[in-house]
Amino acid sequence: MADRPNHHTDEEERVSKLDHDEEVAAEFSPTPAGIPIRTKNKERNEGEDADTENSGVGLGITALILAVLSFFMLPFLLAPAGIIIGAIAARRGSSWGIWAVAVGIIAVIVSLIVLPFRLIF
Incomplete structure (x- = not known):
């Protein structure tokens, strides 16, 4: 071959x-x-x-829901949870987290003001 x-x-x-x-x-x-x-x-x-x-948006919305719910029930449990989760969401870049922290702080302050009147009346 x-x-x-x-x-x-x-x-x-x-x-x-x-x-x-x-x-x-x-x-x-x-x-x-x-x-x-x-x-x-x-x-x-x-x-x-x-x-x-956008990774903190879900956490931010959850925190805001917790903070708003704290106006109506369990303010000394839900407001701090909303503040903590909101701070985590804010560190991840979510503006919802900043709102949740602010609303949570307002909820705690309002609860401290309203609590004595609830006990009296």
């Missing part, structure tokens, strides 16, 4: 010279437990920054 020289077409040479990006396969495959794939893509990093900014 005679050795045949390797003749490649132009297309085969072009494909063999290309660098293959291995991360492309990872982007199309499912990730375990829904863990997002971290890439150096600028657009994705901007999305992560938005997620970081």
Whole structure:
């Protein structure tokens, strides 16, 4: 058998010279437990920054609900809970957390003023 020289077409040479990006396969495959794939893509990093900014919104709303409920029941339990959770949400960048802290403080002050009158009457 005679050795045949390797003749490649132009297309085969072009494909063999290309660098293959291995991360492309990872982007199309499912990730375990829904863990997002971290890439150096600028657009994705901007999305992560938005997620970081909005991470305290749920906590902030919860804290505000606790602070408002403290006006109606268990003021010395719900108001401090609202203040603490609101402070955590505010540290995460949520304006709801700041409102929760303010409303919680007002609820405690109002409760301290109203409590003596409740006991008397």
